[in-house]
Amino acid sequence: MVILKRKGEAYTVPAGKRLEEALRELGILPETVLAIKDGGIVPLSHRLTEGEELELVDVISGG
Amino acid sequence: MKCSVCGGAAVIKLRHAGLRLCPEHLVARVEREVERAIRRFHMLAPQERTLVAVSGGKDSLALWHILAKHGYRADGLYIDLGIGGYSGRSREASEGFARAHGLSLQVISLKKELGATLDELVKLARGKTCSLCGTVKRYLMNRAAWEGGYQVLATGHNLDDEAATLLGNVLRWDEGYLARQYPVLPGEGKLVKKVKPLVFLSEREMAAYCLIQGIKYLYEDCPHAEGARSIALKGVLNELEDRYPGTKLSFLRGFLSLHERFRPPEPVELRDCPSCGMPTAADGPCRFCRLKERVSHGAPA
Numbered sequence: 001m002v003i004l005k006r007k008g009e010a011y012t013v014p015a016g017k018r019l020e021e022a023l024r025e026l027g028i029l030p031e032t033v034l035a036i037k038d039g040g041i042v043p044l045s046h047r048l049t050e051g052e053e054l055e056l057v058d059v060i061s062g063g
Numbered sequence: 064m065k066c067s068v069c070g071g072a073a074v075i076k077l078r079h080a081g082l083r084l085c086p087e088h089l090v091a092r093v094e095r096e097v098e099r100a101i102r103r104f105h106m107l108a109p110q111e112r113t114l115v116a117v118s119g120g121k122d123s124l125a126l127w128h129i130l131a132k133h134g135y136r137a138d139g140l141y142i143d144l145g146i147g148g149y150s151g152r153s154r155e156a157s158e159g160f161a162r163a164h165g166l167s168l169q170v171i172s173l174k175k176e177l178g179a180t181l182d183e184l185v186k187l188a189r190g191k192t193c194s195l196c197g198t199v200k201r202y203l204m205n206r207a208a209w210e211g212g213y214q215v216l217a218t219g220h221n222l223d224d225e226a227a228t229l230l231g232n233v234l235r236w237d238e239g240y241l242a243r244q245y246p247v248l249p250g251e252g253k254l255v256k257k258v259k260p261l262v263f264l265s266e267r268e269m270a271a272y273c274l275i276q277g278i279k280y281l282y283e284d285c286p287h288a289e290g291a292r293s294i295a296l297k298g299v300l301n302e303l304e305d306r307y308p309g310t311k312l313s314f315l316r317g318f319l320s321l322h323e324r325f326r327p328p329e330p331v332e333l334r335d336c337p338s339c340g341m342p343t344a345a346d347g348p349c350r351f352c353r354l355k356e357r358v359s360h361g362a363p364a
Contacts, residue, residue: 029301029302029305030305031078031267031301031304031305032267032301034075034267034270034271034274036274039274040074040086041074041075041086041271041274041275042074043064043073043074043075043076044076045064045076057270057274057282058282059121059266059267059269059270060223060266060294060297060301061120061121061122061266061284062284062285062288062289062291062293062294062297
């Protein structure tokens, strides 16, 4: 399984999918977040691997 | 995924621009787009003194970073609005950035200038929080720029901000606001020239720029923004952009190409506020001074 963390919440998704597909299944528009791993940006085309943990940073600011 | 420029490993795909970019070329693109906007709209010259309004968020800190990196005389201005714990954290991000880059940051406290924090003001004055916030920020930013002798006031409004504002203005067919929505507003008297160099860069690009450049910005949104109309408008545009990449950019570019068709209904004559001396379209004191007066009496407006 893969863990995606966003705003303090953790989502578990199966490995093997591409990041963009996993985000869509979670109801997140892919271009509204950036995925971060080890301080670097993970592209939406990245295929998720078992045990991976990514942080999702929202890029849409409000106000 | 390969970088469209160098063939290296790309980290971001910009569908609206038809580009896949590695970190190095994403940084180059963002900085080039800022320079292009500055030149196209004659925003500022390197020798002009520019005040950058910073909030601690990604856009304003990235803008300040780019201007300083490219040799512009850019100082920062942070307005402490007194919004719960949020203002403290946004102030820390702004001061931390200034310290880390050896840049000069002026801090203004709304409590000191108005006699009330924004949280206190919304309880006293009529009007929506975002509207009141905009009023006091525009006043304080302009006054700080004017009193500090700056030729230009720069803000970090990006493509997403401008497209959402445009959609809001179009939905109301507000001709006055449409006429005033432009990447540059010329200075006049005590009104300092205002510029938006990030106007053609998306929020996604700006967030990526900050992460790549190691700019520590505040991820958190203003607590008052929850439920704000601007967020709803951005949501609609993001849905459209997802289905039809390039929607936001073509919407804004198309508007700018037609911009001269929009004129304010009547020319606005500005006078000096009898209380503070800053320009106002009102017959008496400016909106800021009226708010200040109400705060001093503690009476609902």
